[in-house]
Amino acid sequence: MKQRYSSELCPLFQAAMEVLARPWNGLVMALLEEAGPLRFNGLRERIDTIGDRMLSARLKELEARGLVERTVDPGPPVKVTYALSELGRGFGDVHRALGRWGEKLAAANRTKPRTRAPRRKATPLRSSASR
Secondary structure, rough: OOOOOOOOOOOOHHHHHHHHHOHHHHHHHHHHHHHEEHHHHHHHHOOOOHHHHHHHHHHHHHOOOOOOOEEEEEOOOEEEEEEHHHHHHHHHHHHHHHHHHHHOOOOHHHOOOOOOOOOOOOOOOOHHOOO
């Protein structure tokens, strides 16, 4: 499948955003960057809102892109561990930069006065017979 990129933005930036824009990819990579190698259940426990199928799909995608390495210890019992590859460890700088930006966003939202839209009066529903 041919990738389509905007001529207005750097194609390298767009390729990186293609990875990060996929649901859960950034979070999985950030967790592996912070915690180090983890087994599947360790990842799932730390990202408790992701389903097994989705986590499995994301790990396979990140592995196919060369960002995550899957290591199998034949055991018994068999143990599968996931870790960032050398290429994936480059995400650490991005992770820290996004964290700093997130702090600024949070601070800006705390200092910004909250405005609420005026409340509308509730109008009673009319049945078709009363029209």
